[in-house]
Amino acid sequence: MKLNIFLFLLVCFNTYAQTISIDYSENRKISAEKLENIPRFAREEVLKPKLFNLIYSNGKSLYKAIESSDDNKTTESKKVTEKQTDDLVEINTVATKITSKKSERFFFKNYINKEMLFVWPHMSDNIYGKDTIQNWDWNIIDETKTIEGFKCKKAISNWLGYDFTAWYTEDIAISIGPDRFDGLPGLILYVSTPNFEWKVVKINQTNNETKIEEPNFENKKIKTLSEINDIFINKMKNHTPSKTITQDGNTTITRENTIIK
Amino acid sequence: MVASFSFANEKTIEIVVENNVQTVSIETQQTETVFLSKEEMLKMRYCWTSSMSWLTGNTATGMDGEVLYEVITYTWTSCIEI
Numbered sequence: 001m002k003l004n005i006f007l008f009l010l011v012c013f014n015t016y017a018q019t020i021s022i023d024y025s026e027n028r029k030i031s032a033e034k035l036e037n038i039p040r041f042a043r044e045e046v047l048k049p050k051l052f053n054l055i056y057s058n059g060k061s062l063y064k065a066i067e068s069s070d071d072n073k074t075t076e077s078k079k080v081t082e083k084q085t086d087d088l089v090e091i092n093t094v095a096t097k098i099t100s101k102k103s104e105r106f107f108f109k110n111y112i113n114k115e116m117l118f119v120w121p122h123m124s125d126n127i128y129g130k131d132t133i134q135n136w137d138w139n140i141i142d143e144t145k146t147i148e149g150f151k152c153k154k155a156i157s158n159w160l161g162y163d164f165t166a167w168y169t170e171d172i173a174i175s176i177g178p179d180r181f182d183g184l185p186g187l188i189l190y191v192s193t194p195n196f197e198w199k200v201v202k203i204n205q206t207n208n209e210t211k212i213e214e215p216n217f218e219n220k221k222i223k224t225l226s227e228i229n230d231i232f233i234n235k236m237k238n239h240t241p242s243k244t245i246t247q248d249g250n251t252t253i254t255r256e257n258t259i260i261k
Numbered sequence: 262m263v264a265s266f267s268f269a270n271e272k273t274i275e276i277v278v279e280n281n282v283q284t285v286s287i288e289t290q291q292t293e294t295v296f297l298s299k300e301e302m303l304k305m306r307y308c309w310t311s312s313m314s315w316l317t318g319n320t321a322t323g324m325d326g327e328v329l330y331e332v333i334t335y336t337w338t339s340c341i342e343i
Contacts, residue, residue, distance in 0.1 A: 193325040
């Protein structure tokens with residue numbers, strides 16, 4: 001079975017000379033309980049889908065965020081309340097600010113030499129990565145459904161200890177998918193984890209070839225996906241909210257830095 | 262009698278009581294006006310709390326799609342007595 005898939009992929013990559021462009025929506029899956037732990041002002045932003053594009057041509061692909069009019073915009077709101085007792089006037093101003101950043105995450109894959117280069121944002125930094133095309137060891141399940149008019153088959157994988165479910169179509173016989181995902185005998189249209197989902201929103205195929213430039217990571221400190229996984233796990237385990245209090249005249253200024261998930 | 266609280270710039274507040282001007286350092290930009298009698302005003306304590314919560318757009322994502330978001334909260338608290 002594995003040899004058959006290999007031969008199938010070999011045929012796919014050698015014969016698929018045109019360009020295929022696929023838009024995916026990335027959505028957070030969040031339980032009502034988890035949503036309650038997120039500050040009210042941030043909930044809409046956290047749940048907002050993000051659009052990415054995957055382009056493939058001539059053995060290379062690039063998956064990156066699509067420009068949006070919301071990119072790098074900051075929206076602010078303010079609410080003022082006043083309370084007066086016999087000997088005290090209190091004025092409280094509660095302001096919120098949301099910066100919507102365009103994701104700098106991308107995956108460049110070269111299926112000819114089986115390598116990928118990627119950027120993985122980590123708070124205010126970008127981690128630069130290089131790795132081999134991953135071995136997903138997909139297990140194809142005997143289930144089908146239709147996604148965006150394409151008959152899809154189900155596959156599951158456990159990669160780095162996480163469970164993934166993918167739906168792919170053999171109607172577009174090319175072994176690519178969103179983000180890190182690939183390695184199935186057809187285009188991956190949908191991937192999900194318990195926390196996240198990637199789903200196709202648009203597919204466009206042309207007969208022209210597109211030159212996909214390899215990013216230059218010269219002088220960058222490079223990590224593998226497995227190393228980035230360790231960095232994230234440590235961040236989850238070891239993060240403690242920081243709080244600093246300073247006094248400026250009769251004004252007390254408190255600055256708190258927290259992580260919400 | 263009117264006490265007028267207004268901000269001269271981003272860091273100072275002017276409190277005008279008749280012709281007396283007091284300046285209090287405070288890092289907020291709100292403008293408020295409070296109407297009181299002179300006697301009431303003199304015995305009062307005035308406090309301001311301003312908070313600003315900022316979803317910075319900085320995130321960290323786990324391999325299973327778990328996302329962490331950075332939130333910075335500033336709180337300024339000031340009180341004065343006239």
